[in-house]
Amino acid sequence: MINFADVEKQVKILNNNFAEGKIDEPLLEKRLLDLIDMAEDGHYWMLGHRSGRWFRHNGETWTLNDPEIVFNEITPGLIEDAKAPPPNSEEEMGYDIIFTLILMIFVGMIIYTSSANWSMNWWDYTPF
Secondary structure (H helix, E strand, O other), rough: OHHHHHHHHHHHHHHHHHHHHHHHHHHHHHHHHOOEEEOOOOOOOEEEEOOEEEEEEEOOOOEOOOHHHHOOOOOOOHHHHHHHOOOOHHHHHHHHHHHHHHHHHHHHHHHHHHHHHHOOHHOOOOOO
8 A cells, every 4th residue: 555655755855856867867767657556545646756746547537636635644744745836836827827827918919900990089989
């Protein structure tokens, strides 16, 4: 049976070893695959080494899940992760802001070009 806290510790060690160049990517992947194990619920679980989030295999695909909720138990690593901001949150927010600005410019251009084609200005228009 899987021990969620131990897997979290082992994944951190593997990530550190990979970052320091002590292990290469194929060995990292092999050791991460070795950490996939069945839990008490009868499903296989794995920890995303980049995201730090748990995934459970539902028989067909891997789905994002939280063992704390599923098993109604608290593991130390999950409490620490819950307090920390999500990984890459600032980077993802940057992309959201850029996308929003581009969308606003695009909508503004559509409105500007459609209003420029009117035969009279909006302030000259009277409905009567």
